[in-house]
Amino acid sequence: MHVHHLLEKNSIANTFISQLRDINLQTDRMRFRRNIERLGEIMGYELSKNFNFSEKEVQTPLGQAKIQLPQEELVICSILRAGLPLHTGLLNYFDAADNSFISAYRHHPNNDEEFEILVEYLASPSLEGKTLILADPMLATGRSFVNVLKALEKMGTPKVIHLVSVIGATEGIEYLETVFPENSHLWIATIDEKLNERGYIVPGLGDAGDLCFGSKMQH
Numbered sequence: 310m311h312v313h314h315l316l317e318k319n320s321i322a323n324t325f326i327s328q329l330r331d332i333n334l335q336t337d338r339m340r341f342r343r344n345i346e347r348l349g350e351i352m353g354y355e356l357s358k359n360f361n362f363s364e365k366e367v368q369t370p371l372g373q374a375k376i377q378l379p380q381e382e383l384v385i386c387s388i389l390r391a392g393l394p395l396h397t398g399l400l401n402y403f404d405a406a407d408n409s410f411i412s413a414y415r416h417h418p419n420n421d422e423e424f425e426i427l428v429e430y431l432a433s434p435s436l437e438g439k440t441l442i443l444a445d446p447m448l449a450t451g452r453s454f455v456n457v458l459k460a461l462e463k464m465g466t467p468k469v470i471h472l473v474s475v476i477g478a479t480e481g482i483e484y485l486e487t488v489f490p491e492n493s494h495l496w497i498a499t500i501d502e503k504l505n506e507r508g509y510i511v512p513g514l515g516d517a518g519d520l521c522f523g524s525k526m527q528h
């Protein structure tokens with residue numbers, strides 16, 4: 310897996326990450342969602358540099374212009390809930406992409422610390438030979454991405470997978486490297502060192518799904 314770390318180079322993306330993390334700003338839900346969306350746009354732009362391109366001609370009012378255009382058959386798959394604003398950001402640039410939606414959530418049957426990841430909902434076109442973009446803003450243990458990969462197997466084998474995430478923990482990234490095909494790419498805005506005993510990224514930003522959409526009842 311090739312890891313592309315966006316904040317390795319300073320840019321305006323730092324401002325968006327800072328606002329996502331800031332306890333005094335992240336309560337503004339619209340700004341929180343929009344910052345994730347903006348990072349989806351930036352990472353979509355960055356990952357598009359890896360596409361295959363072929364030359365086309367465009368008729369202008371004054372003549373013909375040659376231009377290299379992307380050849381990829383794209384499917385954007387986001388992991389519900391928190392993947393939704395990232396999905397919107399990617400779709401803002403890849404407007405003709407096909408789309409998949411899959412759910413994955415942490416279920417705590419016994420106590421706060423132990424959890425299983427439940428995948429219950431999947432709506433997807435065939436992924437056979439496609440360029441698959443898997444989007445989820447938080448990469449903590451990596452178990453959601455891995456369970457989703459398994460659930461998607463029945464939809465066909467993608468040509469290449471681009472994982473897009475905002476904050477990743479080192480441990481989760483190392484786990485993904487053992488499971489995802491070698492030619493996969495991870496586009497991650499920033500990387501944190503630690504997970505706490507509840508599997509939350511530290512310093513992270515808290516619960517991205519709740520910050521986007523409000524808290525949910527355990528059931």
Ligand SMILES: O=P(O)(O)OC[C@H]1O[C@H](OP(=O)(O)OP(=O)(O)O)[C@H](O)[C@@H]1O
Binds near residue numbers: 415449451453508517
């Ligand atoms: O790498 P992992 O350890 O699997 O953790 C990351 C996952 O946890 C969160 O989802 P959550 O279960 O909170 O669902 P939500 O999006 O509905 O809030 C987050 O949005 C990721 O999907």
Ligand SMILES: O=c1cc[nH]c(=O)[nH]1
Binds near residue numbers: 391447449510511513
């Ligand atoms: O830190 C974390 C870990 C999982 N899910 C989140 O939203 N945040």
Ligand SMILES: [Mg+2]
Binds near residue numbers: 518519
């Ligand atoms: Mg959550």
